[in-house]
Amino acid sequence: MTITLRLENIGIILVEPQIPENIGSVARAMFNMGIERLSLVRPKNCDLSRVLKTATGPSIEIVEKMDVHDELLRAIGPYGWVVGTTARLGANRPALTNPRELAAELSSISRQNRVALVFGPEDRGLSNEHLRYCHTTATIPAAGFSSLNLAQAVMVFCYEIFLASREPGAKAVPRLADKFELEGMYDHLRDVLEKIGFLDPQNPEHWMLNIRRFLSRLPLRAREVRVIRGVCRQIDWYTGRLEELQDRDRSG
Numbered sequence: 293m294t295i296t297l298r299l300e301n302i303g304i305i306l307v308e309p310q311i312p313e314n315i316g317s318v319a320r321a322m323f324n325m326g327i328e329r330l331s332l333v334r335p336k337n338c339d340l341s342r343v344l345k346t347a348t349g350p351s352i353e354i355v356e357k358m359d360v361h362d363e364l365l366r367a368i369g370p371y372g373w374v375v376g377t378t379a380r381l382g383a384n385r386p387a388l389t390n391p392r393e394l395a396a397e398l399s400s401i402s403r404q405n406r407v408a409l410v411f412g413p414e415d416r417g418l419s420n421e422h423l424r425y426c427h428t429t430a431t432i433p434a435a436g437f438s439s440l441n442l443a444q445a446v447m448v449f450c451y452e453i454f455l456a457s458r459e460p461g462a463k464a465v466p467r468l469a470d471k472f473e474l475e476g477m478y479d480h481l482r483d484v485l486e487k488i489g490f491l492d493p494q495n496p497e498h499w500m501l502n503i504r505r506f507l508s509r510l511p512l513r514a515r516e517v518r519v520i521r522g523v524c525r526q527i528d529w530y531t532g533r534l535e536e537l538q539d540r541d542r543s544g
Contacts, residue, residue: 303329316346317443372405376426403464
């Protein structure tokens with residue numbers, strides 16, 4: 293059977309995990325499903341003696357190799373596709389996919405791109421600020437109370453991804469721009485759109501969120517990000533030139 297989804301390109305990122313035992317249980321769930329990249333962002337308590345109580349066996353190696361970061365952007369920077377998981381839904385945080393549909397999509401994306409699944413703190417999940425960095429959001433359908441234990445939620449996603457890795461996939465998606473490249477582009481876009489008066493100065497983040505959602509539907513490659521930034525630089529030059537001419541007119 294041809295394996296198309298590359299498990300080695302899948303990473304799990306835990307944002308501000310609070311319970312060390314949950315970190316160990318996540319590592320064990322990942323190991324069972326063949327996923328080995330684990331990163332933590334500002335863990336509230338990373339007592340390794342407690343982490344290792346639930347990691348146990350071969351999954352201890354995942355804990356030994358995990359990365360720890362002081363901010364989310366540093367953790368997701370090398371990834372070309374970032375998925376935010378959430379149980380809380382609303383106008384600003386729609387559920388765009390579920391674990392099974394996501395796993396099917398990753399068959400083609402993961403061939404040439406690293407993919408991050410981001411999970412929030414146990415008590416409140418990911419914030420809107422966290423989710424704005426994500427290409428898409430996913431939720432686990434539930435019959436009743438929608439909030440799951442952190443390790444349970446990770447296991448559900450990892451299980452679906454593992455099953456998808458055993459099925460033939462679609463044509464591979466070429467290498468996408470990573471989050472470092474994308475966030476540089478979004479910062480540049482915001483500066484330019486403020487200069488030309490496109491963004492509402494009272495609520496610029498609302499409009500930028502819409503732009504992010506629109507561009508996330510079109511997985512951008514690195515060279516396409518460079519094209520957009522080239523347009524931004526040209527607008528920068530043009531608006532700067534207009535300001536120079538206006539200053540001359542006023543001084544003349």
